[in-house]
Amino acid sequence: MQGSLSLKIAGPAELLLERADGTRCSIHPLWLRERCKDAASVDPRTQQRLQDPSDFDPDLELLAVSQPSAGVYRVRFSDGHEASFSAEEILAEAALDPNDHDCPAPRLWDGTLAELPRVRWRADPGRDELISWLEPFLTLGFVIFEGVPSEPGMVLTVGAMFGFTRETNFGALFNVRSTPDANDLAYTSLALDPHTDNPYRAPVPGIQLLHCLVNETSGGLSTLVDGFAVAQSLREQHGQAFRILSSTPVRFRYIDVDAELTASAPPIELDVTGGLKAIHFSPRLDFVPLFDREQLEAYYRARRLFDQRLRAPDYQIRFLLESGDLVMFDNCRLLHGRSGFDPAEGLRHLQGCYIDMDGPRSLYRVLRRRPSGESSYARRSA
Numbered sequence: 001m002q003g004s005l006s007l008k009i010a011g012p013a014e015l016l017l018e019r020a021d022g023t024r025c026s027i028h029p030l031w032l033r034e035r036c037k038d039a040a041s042v043d044p045r046t047q048q049r050l051q052d053p054s055d056f057d058p059d060l061e062l063l064a065v066s067q068p069s070a071g072v073y074r075v076r077f078s079d080g081h082e083a084s085f086s087a088e089e090i091l092a093e094a095a096l097d098p099n100d101h102d103c104p105a106p107r108l109w110d111g112t113l114a115e116l117p118r119v120r121w122r123a124d125p126g127r128d129e130l131i132s133w134l135e136p137f138l139t140l141g142f143v144i145f146e147g148v149p150s151e152p153g154m155v156l157t158v159g160a161m162f163g164f165t166r167e168t169n170f171g172a173l174f175n176v177r178s179t180p181d182a183n184d185l186a187y188t189s190l191a192l193d194p195h196t197d198n199p200y201r202a203p204v205p206g207i208q209l210l211h212c213l214v215n216e217t218s219g220g221l222s223t224l225v226d227g228f229a230v231a232q233s234l235r236e237q238h239g240q241a242f243r244i245l246s247s248t249p250v251r252f253r254y255i256d257v258d259a260e261l262t263a264s265a266p267p268i269e270l271d272v273t274g275g276l277k278a279i280h281f282s283p284r285l286d287f288v289p290l291f292d293r294e295q296l297e298a299y300y301r302a303r304r305l306f307d308q309r310l311r312a313p314d315y316q317i318r319f320l321l322e323s324g325d326l327v328m329f330d331n332c333r334l335l336h337g338r339s340g341f342d343p344a345e346g347l348r349h350l351q352g353c354y355i356d357m358d359g360p361r362s363l364y365r366v367l368r369r370r371p372s373g374e375s376s377y378a379r380r381s382a
């Protein structure tokens, strides 16, 4: 993103942003004034603003712009304030998606993904090692850890390395094994088609971890699909289906004796720029409102197309989680599932938990500030 933007002084009182396509945009004085980093403008410890920008002069102007050294701009404002800015910071601020510009960009994948991102888990990874675990997670949306001790509760230990546990009515962790009194189809031996977990919650849990304690059966293969890759393929090849799936509010519902949860979301959720934000899809839980016949038929066609691709080997990968393997994936981008298994063959027992979506990104940014080669990383304190 930043590579496609540059800064230029256009006159004694004008700073311009130039895009790769040659279009230019004058940097608004208030926009820049809000970004002053001097001690009068921000608290140096928290970097939080000391003045309410609504109190700045609405007719604020730049009186002078100079470049005292390479990459540094000095600006004098009409309210008497003066401040320096680094070009790097201004360009980063000008990027449209502030979540992504300092983390590795997503790399969409399909069923041809040859090499699964498998890493060896350790309890005390160094800074570089931790970054090498986070990179596949941030780009591909998942990472598989091998060698996580097959002990109950380890899923929470691994989750806590990356973010805060998101507790739900299933508990801080949940046991995925076939039980006779199952309150979710995950707790049976049935195959599960690709789905995102808990679309009936607000907010939806961002990241899911599944840790295999034991699998003595020959089935129960895990499946993953990059929902963004499938959504993108629809956007390119079936524009109408994409529009329908990104604008129809579908209701998801979970019910048991202690909980009744409902939430409504389009199967393909877009952000305000039209980019892919989240997938909400669970064929065992989704209910479309009663629209008129024509609208419903268009929706069902679009849903079928989406689901057919989600289940197709062209898009899906399949692998066996063995005892000690743990998969961590983005529950807003990837869909997961499993093949059925025969409980008469033996035990299959996974433990799962959720963590918030922002943990790995925060950790990645913090680690990037630290020197390479550092032997351990400090746990987040806030």
Ligand code: OGA
Pocket: 176, 186, 192, 197, 220, 221, 222, 336, 337, 338, 350, 352
């Ligand atoms: C789940 C789930 C998959 C599996 O618990 O949400 O989808 O492999 N489990 O059992």
Ligand code: ZN
Pocket: 186, 195, 196, 197, 336
């Ligand atoms: Zn699931």
